[in-house]
């Protein structure tokens with residue numbers, strides 16, 4: 001029987017009429033470790049609407065991964081409400097959580113999390129196997145084509161570059177047509193060229209297929225390719241802004257470190273010079 005409250009639940013909509021697929025209210029997470037309690041999330045209220053492309057930033061330990069794990073139904077909050085595509089997740093038991101996860105969430109990890117001795121095609125088929133789907137090979141092949149790996153389906157992870165391995169992981173995340181794709185630092189282990197390739201995949205999946213995407217990154221340049229940036233600090237949202245002109249992946253060069261240093265030094269020398277001139 002559907003929960004009374006759940007049947008009454010109506011997802012909020014944004015100004016453009018898009019439905020909230022993630023609706024979190026006053027969410028907390030306290031890790032209990034023997035005698036001490038670690039408050040990782042201290043009251044998060046957040047809506048993410050269908051078709052949004054969001055990045056989460058914030059210092060190490062601010063609660064980004066904790067939040068993503070709860071949004072991804074990999075973990076339960078200590079208190080608060082969480083509706084995922086209309087389902088009251090905070091009330092679910094472990095087995096129901098696993099079902100929701102498989103049906104509605106695609107997860108991408110920093111270290112790819114691929115099986116070593118398994119072909120790309122087989123990796124991407126796995127979620128379909130758990131879901132008991134039939135046309136597994138065809139659907140897995142289609143997902144690999146979307147991420148640009150149609151010609152690598154027989155390759156094993158050690159026969160693929162880092163960027164290609166991450167694309168296999170993305171294909172695996174989208175093969176079930178999830179409501180939302182969550183990624184924890186998906187470009188964190190990649191060189192900047194492969195990182196851009198991954199950003200292109202996320203951007204085109206979002207724009208062409210409307211896949212709602214949230215990812216965590218430490219990299220401001222990466223975040224500027226998304227449409228909205230949420231900043232966490234010490235378990236709280238401290239900023240949440242749209243990106244005025246998101247970068248097109250591959251079209252904008254990362255400002256070079258050398259160039260940035262040069263301008264910093266120039267300013268320093270100029271102000272030193274200016275100061276020296278005063279004496």
Ligand SMILES: Nc1ncnc2c1ncn2[C@@H]1O[C@H](COP(=O)(O)OP(=O)(O)OP(=O)(O)O)[C@@H](O)[C@H]1O
Pocket residue numbers: 031032033038039040058059060061062063064065066067
């Ligand atoms: N399983 C756990 N048990 C106890 N404390 C934890 C656990 N996981 C995380 N924490 C603590 O919760 C806080 C938030 O951790 P979290 O991993 O969410 O941070 P983060 O923002 O993802 O950091 P990073 O950028 O380093 O990945 C930290 O203080 C961390 O030490």
Ligand SMILES: [Mg+2]
Pocket residue numbers: 064065066
């Ligand atoms: Mg983390």
